[in-house]
Amino acid sequence: MAVTARSNVDLPRFGIVLMLAAWLLFSLVDTGAKWLAVAGVPAFQLAFMRYAGHFAISIGVVAGGGLTLDRFKTDHLWQVVSRAVLLVTATLCNFYALQFLPLTVVSAIMFSSPVIVCFLSISVLGEKVGRWRWGAILLGFVGVLIVVRPFGTAFHPAMLLILYNATALAFYSIMTRRLSGIVAVETMQLYLGLVGTLILLPFAICTWVPPASSWAMVVLIGLGAMGWAGHQLLTNAHRFGSANQLMPFTYSFLIYVAIWGYLLFGTVPDIWTISGAVVIMGAGLIIWKREQG
Numbered sequence: 001m002a003v004t005a006r007s008n009v010d011l012p013r014f015g016i017v018l019m020l021a022a023w024l025l026f027s028l029v030d031t032g033a034k035w036l037a038v039a040g041v042p043a044f045q046l047a048f049m050r051y052a053g054h055f056a057i058s059i060g061v062v063a064g065g066g067l068t069l070d071r072f073k074t075d076h077l078w079q080v081v082s083r084a085v086l087l088v089t090a091t092l093c094n095f096y097a098l099q100f101l102p103l104t105v106v107s108a109i110m111f112s113s114p115v116i117v118c119f120l121s122i123s124v125l126g127e128k129v130g131r132w133r134w135g136a137i138l139l140g141f142v143g144v145l146i147v148v149r150p151f152g153t154a155f156h157p158a159m160l161l162i163l164y165n166a167t168a169l170a171f172y173s174i175m176t177r178r179l180s181g182i183v184a185v186e187t188m189q190l191y192l193g194l195v196g197t198l199i200l201l202p203f204a205i206c207t208w209v210p211p212a213s214s215w216a217m218v219v220l221i222g223l224g225a226m227g228w229a230g231h232q233l234l235t236n237a238h239r240f241g242s243a244n245q246l247m248p249f250t251y252s253f254l255i256y257v258a259i260w261g262y263l264l265f266g267t268v269p270d271i272w273t274i275s276g277a278v279v280i281m282g283a284g285l286i287i288w289k290r291e292q293g
Contacts, residue, residue: 011240011241012240012241012245014240014241015237015238015239015240015241015245015246016237016241016245016246016249018233018234018236018237018240019233019234019237019241019246019249019250019252020249020252021233022230022231022233022234022237023230023249023250023252023253023256024252024256025226025227025229025230025233026226026227026230026253027253027256027257027260028222028226028256028260029050029223029226029227029230030094030098030103030106030107030257031103031257031260031261031264032219032220032222032223032226033046033050033094033095033098033223034098034099034103034265035219035264036211036216036219036220037095037096037098037099038099038265039212039216040209040212041209041211041216041220042204042207042208042209043092043095043096043099044092044200044203044204044206044207045204045207045208045209045220046095046220046223047088047091047092047095047196047200047204048196048197048200048201048203048204049204049220049221049223049224050091050095050196050223050224050227051088051091051192051193051195051196051197051200051224051227052193052196052197052200052201052224053193053221053222053223053224053225053227053228054189054192054193054196054224054227054228054231055190055193055194055196055197055224056193056224057193057224057225057228058186058189058190058192058193058194058228059190059193061186061189062186062190074183074187074191076179076182076183079175079178079179079183080179080183080187080188080191081191081195082175083172083175083176083179083188083192084188084191084192084194084195084196085195085199086168086169086171086172086175087168087169087172087192087196088192088195088196088199088200089164089168090164090165090168090169090172091196092200093161093162093164093165093168094106094110094161094162094165096158096161097158097159097161097162097165099158100156100158101156101158101159101162102261102265102267102269102273103257103258103260103261103265103267104254104257104258104261104267104269104273104277105147105159105162105269105273106162106257107253107254107257107277108143108147108254108273108276108277108280109144109147109148109159109162109163109165109166110162110165110166110169111166111250111251111253111254111277111280111281111284112140112141112143112144112163112166112280112283113166113167113169113170113173114140114170114173114247114283114284114287115136115137115139115140115141115280115283115284115287116140116166116167116169116170117170117173117174118133118136118137118287119137120170120171120174132286133286133287135286136283136284136286136287137283139279139282139283139286140279140280140283140284142279143276143277143278143279143280143282143283144163144276144280145276146272146275146276146279147159147272147273147276147277147280148163148276149272154270154272176188185235189228189231189232192231193224193228247284248285251281251284254277254281
């Protein structure tokens, strides 16, 4: 009995480890994409390889149980495809913006997504939002303004793409919440890779640039593998810990990208980016805390 009790206590900790590993992989995807983008690889090519690799691995996973048409069927095809389109377009905007913006700026704006989810839950999900959540929404908006500084010299038009990224991720999160439990994870993973590959293939062919080195090819191929593995770890993390236990650890992504940005690109986030990120994190944590109650 003592061993069982200890194992049950350790489960959330294991979920936290998986969550930290997932966001580490996602940070490596963004870092690799930025490194390749700076080297001249087009965003369409980067996004295509991200989803082509994802699709190839998903096919391999599904093939383990037999490649029959029934395994590809879902009664919620339109929702599954729409969910995939949201993430694919968000990824494309993200990879394009990484050519011009530091990793920390991109990630800080992107993490306003939980705040946008809270705002959208009013009209899309019909949920009631109290004063604390409204305050968090306004706080998150202030945090984004601090990072973006729309009327300052640091403003870059690519920041608008990241705002779209955050909004698309918010809708993606809401759709995932609706489909969870009624569509298998493997099915959603498969269609995510398939939709991304089909949409991006013609654009990737037209803009394709051969990688400058074998290492660049490894990184390019690794985008899909790391993205798929990150989503698997993220999904499995929720088997061992609740969303309330795991959510605060998503902000480890901000720490990861700050480290990679400094080591690889020599960028140090300025005081405005740090302040805005802290405000956005605070807003997200307030929403998380209220949802616990």
